[in-house]
Amino acid sequence: MISQTVLTAMLPEHLLLLGLVAVIALEIVGRGERAALAVAFACVAAAAVAALRLGLDGYAAAPFTGQFSVDASTLLVKAMVLALALPVLLMARGELPDGEFAALLLSSLYGVCLLQSADSFPTLFLGLELMSLPVYVLVLLAYRRPQSAEAALKYLVLGGTATATFLMGASLLYGSGGSLGIDAFARALATNDGLSRAAVVLVVLAFFLKGAIVPFHAWAPDAYEGASVPVTAYMATIVKAGVLLAVVRLFGRTQLATPMLEIFATLPLLSIVWGNLAAMRQPSLRRMIAYSSIAHAGYLFYALLGDAAGRLQAVAFYLLAYGLMNLLAFAALPAAADDVARDRLDNLKGLFHRAPYAALMLAIAMLSLAGIPPFPGFVAKFLIFKNVMAAGHTTYAVLGLVASYLGIYFYLRLLQFMFMSPDAPNASAAPRRRLALTASVACLAGAVLIAVFPGWVIAGF
């Protein structure tokens, strides 16, 4: 009986594991280069479908009580994250050594899925590390420039710091409450003694570090720029989703109160302001997206100020809209011989005349990230700020909205480059990559779906 539950409840994870084993086996027999991505794609797709199916059926189970449990919304969130990983796999063709990439991506995804089901701090830790460790390697995998090594090292060191902080916080929680379940966190949040408070702050700091919240954001621009495009896309969307969804799970049903409320409002607000301001001065698309993602992490953490009931909905929908749009931008980014030149903003000048489709897709992605209707980013932003306002934090909501205004300029600047500037001097028409094109079309279709039927999608989570 138990094995049956374990089989069903962890079906998405099992499928990922199966894919991982298959990819490694193919590597060993020497066929990895050709088949790895296809195998990985099939397994991730199957895992996403399995999670979606179980989630829509309202399946709920706890195969390892106190450690790992699933319910409908967990499964749907997993399905979403896994589905977002599919375009990453598509756009990776030809960018990276396929076998390694597929294996690392699958294990990282396993970590992301584990995070969504974690009921205890050890499981949570396992998920976080399983998610992050492959990414350190992924950043280094495209060793095309010296900066990659520096970026990976920076990321590794800061990621290690986050891990240490997290473990310290978890052990303090255990010391104060005697429990390693994640509900210990919610209890500690509600109590006022120094030990609990220190524990909470340490755990939260770890997530701020992983989520790149100001002032713990410094690793993000370097890591995003040093990585190759599919890896950057993966970090910006799925890793961020994993971290944020884990935070929402950790917070559970607790309502934030002073003084934690101030921390949770101030640092994300600073992130929004600083991310949006710093993005204006970036010379490359990946650095710009990095700062933009710092700002977006700010919006996402802002969602925690809202009522507990609507948190998961708001965060999940935001991540879906934000993830689709980031993936769309990276999938549509024209290829170039030189990885550094590829995303220099100067080289995107006049893109509309060379590659109208790519320019339009990038424009849609940017406008959606800026939160301008009719694109889905607007509804997502609206949902978060509506929840914050409804929880009674009017001032913070208004400040956040005004800070989000700062972000409009740099997104529009990219449009200006692509549509209104003369051609870049050394521009050439890029070869079309069929799979990346497929990925961008899929992202666009998803974006249209959630733009036209936002209510239906939101109700799903």
Next chain:
Amino acid sequence: MSDAAVLNLILFLPLLGTGLLVAAPAGEPGFVRRLALVVMIVQFVLAAWLYARFDSTRAGLQFETRLPWIAQWGVYYQIGLDGYNVLLVMLTAFLGPLVVAGAFTAIAKDEKLFYAMVFLVQFAMLGTFVAQDLFLFYFFWETMLIPMFLLIGIWGGERRIYATLKFVLYTAFGSILMLAAVIYLVWSLQNTTGITSFAFSDLVKSRLPLDAQSLLLAAFALSFAIKVPMVPLHTWLPDAHVEAPTTGSVILAGVMLKMGTYGFMKLGFPLFPDATQLYTPLLMALAVLSIVYGACLALVQDDIKKIIAYSSISHLGYVMLGLLSLDLVGIQGAIIQMVSHGLVAGGLFLMVGMIYERCHTRELRAYGGLARLLPVYSVFFMILTLASVGLPTTSGFTGEFLVLLGAFRAAWPLHTTGDDLPLVLAVVAVAGVVLGALYMLRFALAFLYGAPRAPHQPFADLDRREKSILGLIVAAVFALGLFPDEPIGKTELAAKSYRQLVTASRLPGDSR
């Protein structure tokens, strides 16, 4: 097909047109132009049909559609026509084909993208007018920005990037505060009444304390006043107008500026009546300041586009004055003035575009004696100038006269009770009419009379396309000037409901 379906068709026709343009073969600009024109004409015909079927004796919404969109937040796709928007929808649909036809020779690059953007602006503007749900309204209101950003930024003049960024950043700043206000308003409605709804008809039942009303009104008013624009928030307008291609200027002056005044009439004032009452003197003073200041600036411009741009600020000041007078005649006059300004300023910008295509300069000093060089052009120009001045028999007269009449009718009783400000403001507004005559006649005098001179001669007078565009505008200007009863009648019930909403106090605890 039911009437409601026709209204939906009118709204979505531009979107359909965009789709057709995307599918259109590349490298055939002639086909793209004709396609755009045909879609716009169909839209106008449908709008005219609905206009004729609009029942002016019925209060409330007609041709209504209401479908759940984001049901759990109470957001509905709700559109319809009423006395507030019927004339503006008609104006938008009327200018659509003219805008497209006016761009045929002026736009020579990226035609597909250009007409697609014109369609998207048209879609967003119509949507803003017909939306009856605040979420939907905001959605369309913001959607308008992006195609306009590209229209000015791609096809504009030398400083187009600066102008278009200024336009978008100005407008977006107003919008972001309005968004905060929208959320707050809906949330407080939910808290006080238990209804979660964005529908205008529910929101006007909200009861808020005076300080909340004032802040919310400030947020809405900032957004609307930037769009109108009211002095001192007007500085984006001259830049946008001067740098925009003719099409952009016509869309801006013809329709987009009315979004601001429409927003005040449909939302800003009726939603927050007590705050509106409190700040009426201030708003009225700003309206009159806009009239006079805009006129004074128009008087000293050397760029012909700037003259018309500043005249727009002045003319929309009358609209605000009429709305704030809370006199039935003044309110109806304000609506007529919106339509009239859309026709006249739209027509004048088209004419500036036509001369610019021939002579490539907007310097007033470069021109003179066009009456002899371009007789047909000059006749049209004179008619539109006189309409702008407000000569009787033209639409400009109907609008301005009714507004001023309303302002005096409202000011006189207050004067007898000792409040002189409204009367003083009304008198100053009349002085604005004189200034208006001064700057337009100075413009026409320098432009049409004196020694004939213009760069890039010789050039041909208006061709058939240009004559038909201007002929239609002039016909509409006279129609509104000579037979104003019918359109005014359509606005009467809306004006009454507007006045009733703004004058009834809705503080919490009051019982009506």
